Amino acid sequence: MIRNPALRDVPLGIQQKYIVVTCNYVARDQGVTKLMTVAAAKEKCPQLVLVKGEDLTHYREMSYKLTELLMSYCPLVERLGFDENFMDITKMVERRLAETPESHNFSFQGHVYNRLSADVKASDHPSLALGSHIAAELRDAIHSQLGLTGCAGVATNKLLAKLVSGAFKPNQQTSLLPEDVGAIVGGLSGLRKVPGVGHQTAKRLQALGLVSVKDLQLFPLNALGKEFGGPSARRLRNLSLGIDDSAVVPSGAPQSLSDEDSFRKISTAKHVSEKIQELLVSLVQRMHKDGRQPQTFRLTLRRYSATNKWFSRESRQCPMPNHVGQKVASDGADEAVVQLVPLAMKLFHRMVDCSAAFHLTLINVCFSNLRTGGAAVGGKGSITSFFTHSASQSQDASSDHQSSARGVMTRCTPPQKAVSTEPPRRSGAELHGWSRTQRPAVAVKKPPLQMESGSTTSSHPKITPMHRLPPDVDPEVFRLLPEELQEELSSPAYANSRPGLSTSSPAVVCVPDITTNGSPRSVRESQNIDKGAEAKSRTAVTRRPEGSSAFLGEDVTEGGRTSFPRPSDGEFPGDVDPTVFSELPLDVQRELMSGWRQQKAALKTPSSRKPGRRSSVGKDRKTAGKGAQANNLLKYFKP
């Protein structure tokens, strides 16, 4: 971590290979951006100071310290890369709610998306308001105990918490009120900005003619289902509407440890084994510190090829010989490496035919299927696992939510992204954070601090028959709907859908990531050029959960045709709620559309069937809920 104050006002960047993976605000002001080549960066900013960042050790350790610190407040912490954490602070909020005197006057901490904090009455959103206090406390603890600064977002689900966390960039927090959900998702500049929509998915959506969030919101679910299958289609649509019923799943200790390196070229077996050995030396060390014993070993590589050089990695794995695994876990590091190199070469030869020329640009070695300690009874030894908290814990937690009182549960997640482009501003704190933040990682411990809690939320008003709400329906959203729609949704016809969970909850508080500011690796995409956030777009859009039988069914058709009425941004009246519109019968949609049609075509929206993509439809198998899933204990954190 860079903590030299002398560097505070100097343009600084973290370099990995020939790329500037991230940089401070001083550098950004000079035009340096993330993932810019070193050459380009120096051209923009000749005085740019670069620090090597290939070794992720420090980032990783700091990253785990952060996660552990958060867990000391509440165990429901889910990591997203090295610099983001989601936290479900429902319980904390509930406790505080119970302890908060009825008349107690309080306000939101930090910003409130799209409004002037002063205009918002905390008493109208007690759970979120308390969540904002919790987020502020967490950020403060992170700053005082780890020296890191970062952002946080407080909302009713993970998606929203993540989206809102970056509204005010350097080292600030933002809360999102349910009534502004439509504004925040609608303000996203494109589908790629939707968490969960990556390059591939964006391409497929584009092939369907969808480019904006609104396009996706309005696209008929059954048509979307033909491309992605029912479950994915529903998920995508929900995301576009700001609906996310996924739980905050505690991450615990990592499920695998790997080390890799990229290079211009390696074309001889000898060079390959040398590189593998180098990687194994550090990996074995890390594995040893971890204490668990790997049961599987994997070798991955990337070959050079002029065409299609994009990803494409190939891998081969094999069971880890027991004695080798023990060496790693116990002590014989060097021994283990000696045994592993030839094993890795066997895997290598399963992929590369050395009798022909080859050209590798990356090699990765990975230990997975980690088994926690063994032999000895639990006693001592070894690496303790400190937080012995396992799958059962998370299970309880989640079931807890479900039953948690009426519905409201606040989930907190902290998305945060480090990074952030953002103008300069308070360089003091920010920079400080930057330095430490830049490379956080590693784990290790952190003592507990326990604190509070709160109490519930409320979804107050109209009591809605929660027990009848179909899954996938966000109660908070539900309650905003017109009564007739509420009734409709509560009817048996909507009761199907998946068993999953969540129905619940409304208010969720999410605290996004408190993390760092720009981290080199992980989180790559984070940088929203932010444009969306600021827009004070129009008011809220009430959404209506999907689930209407007509669209739910996989092939219900009727709309089986390839072209559906799909208003583009231009022709869609701004006062019409897209969600509601999309739920109308197709014929009605067409009718309305023809009435509105007038604007210029604009936007290319070839709703053509996509070319070569395969479409998996129908057979959405539900592989049962993945209940068990061995969630390892987090013994990762030592005392």
Place this chain on the structure above:
DNA sequence: AAATGGACG
């Protein structure tokens, strides 16, 4: 259940 690739962050 293990192996492998893909998508995402």
Place this chain on the structure above:
DNA sequence: GTAACGTCCATTT
């Protein structure tokens, strides 16, 4: 020439 991780899912054997 996006870097260095890591997670979870789908499919195949």
